[in-house]
Amino acid sequence: MDRLSNTIRPYAWGSRTALPALLGTPATGEPQAELWMGAHPGAPSTVARERGPQTLDAVIAADPEGELGSAVVERFGPTLPFLLKVLAAGEPLSLQVHPDLEQAKAGFADEERRGVPIDAPYRNYKDANHKPELICALDDADAGAFEGLCGFRAPHETARLLESLAVPALAQLVEVLRSKPEEEALREALTLVLTTDPARVRETVADTAAALERAAADRPGDLSAEIHSALASYAALGRAFPDDPGAIAALLLNHVRLQPGEALYLGAGIPHAYLSGIGVELMANSDNVLRCGLTPKHVDVPELLRIVHFRSTDPGVLRPVPVPDSDGEELYPTPIDEFRLSRYLLDPADAGSHRIPTRTPQILLCTEGTAVLTDADGSSLTLRRGESAFIPAHGRGTDLLVTGASAGARSTVFRATVSLTQ
Structure with a gap:
């Protein structure tokens, strides 16, 4: 360790x-x-x-x-x-x-x-x-x-949002998003935004930010509750980046909390x-x-x-799922081999240790409370909040033990490794 x-x-x-x-x-x-x-x-x-x-x-x-x-x-x-x-x-x-x-x-x-x-x-x-x-x-x-912000929203939903703002400079975007097949619509819309005459960007961003602020203060109307709740965030981007077409491009994307x-x-x-x-x-x-x-x-x-992949996507919020046959590990599933993220929630009511496999290299990060790592030789390392450790790959049968050490409080340890046999 x-x-x-x-x-x-x-x-x-x-x-x-x-x-x-x-x-x-x-x-x-x-x-x-x-x-x-x-x-x-x-x-x-x-x-x-x-x-x-x-x-x-x-x-x-x-x-x-x-x-x-x-x-x-x-x-x-x-x-x-x-x-x-x-x-x-x-x-x-x-x-x-x-x-x-x-x-x-x-x-x-x-x-x-x-x-x-x-x-x-x-x-x-x-x-x-x-x-x-x-x-x-x-x-x-x-x-x-x-x-x-994550991934494109469906073009017809974005068209409804932009149309509700009643900003003349956005009319061409609305037409593209309503009239073209999805991939073509998203490609053409992003191209239009990023190639806007720089002399027109500031005015368009300012008018759009003001319209977003007004819309955020109103009832949702035809907009979904999810989109309406994001209007203030989109408006803040316009105020923070008054000369940046990215403040308009952001409106094409899903907002996520x-x-x-x-x-x-x-x-x-x-x-x-x-x-x-x-x-x-x-x-x-x-x-x-x-x-x-x-x-x-x-x-x-x-x-x-x-x-860019020009297709609408659901952001797909992930929540940790228990790993079968593990000792308390919760995994964030991803379709990638280079990394694998999981966590251990160490409850103060549970005085026992949790076993962490060590057949792959890993980094352990404590984000809450205090955790004690103990290896097969009995050596230990204490991680406090914000501290981390590198664990080299070991052979079979050399699992690491992690134990919460915060009196009356939960400890959380994130485990970063690769997606090979764990």
Whole structure:
């Protein structure tokens, strides 16, 4: 077992209070956006080994099979295939989409061939991997529920919303959404939004935000209760991003509120954005992002339109399900092999320990209370709220024990690993 020392990324959209509250550290007044746990070269965690502190990526590179296990190396290669984060959004993140694996490989190879610098602000592909991800909401006293946008709403429903706003500049979008087949309608609508004359964007966004605010104060009318409850959030995007067509593109997407313990899975091609709140985020070990808006960063419209899946989707809120024949493990099911997220709720009334399989490499993160990890040799490691540990792959019969250690309070431990035989 290795206690992890982790890096906080200070992106401008980060909350100023959520991560300090989780970690029990003083707030600095500056944004603290993401706590990274893993072996990504951008901000690898540090572990203490016999020769002193070492980055986790260097430890794994020195002995891939010893740290990851032969099955993981054979399936995914000699690197940890996932990255675990705690994400704390005080302001909206960019509206974005991720490529699938083949698109990432081809895009990365093309930019390498053309000599695009890896750190160029206009580069799309930082690596040759895909970036499916899962976000699970945590308690946040300041933000309340975790808010986000995920996937296209059905075109006829969005047309009804836009028409109800009575903004003349949106009339063409309404016509496209009503008259074309779904895929064509969504593609043409997003293209129209992202290619709007910049001189017209500010006026359109301002008029739309004002109309959204008026509609939010009125009765739902023909709008569903779900859409009506999201109007204020859409209006806030317009006020925050007055010159950004992404504030209009956001209206094409489903609005989602996650309660603590609920999650979203985001596969390739699904446009999404996180708006506010704190959550545990698990993803493939990649940094490939194509942006649609809500950001001053580069937006490559032709490449974006090639990657996006133009179909309406249900956001599909996930809730944890018990794992059969496990010792209290609850799983967030996802159709991906590179990562697997589950949790253990350690009730103070239950004095027993829970067994955690260790045949695959994993990171354990305590988000509530205190947990004690005990290995087969009897060595123990205590994780307090916000602390994490890396567990290398072990052979069969060496399960880890986890026990809650918070008097009178529940402890929660998230487990990030891969989807091989557990």
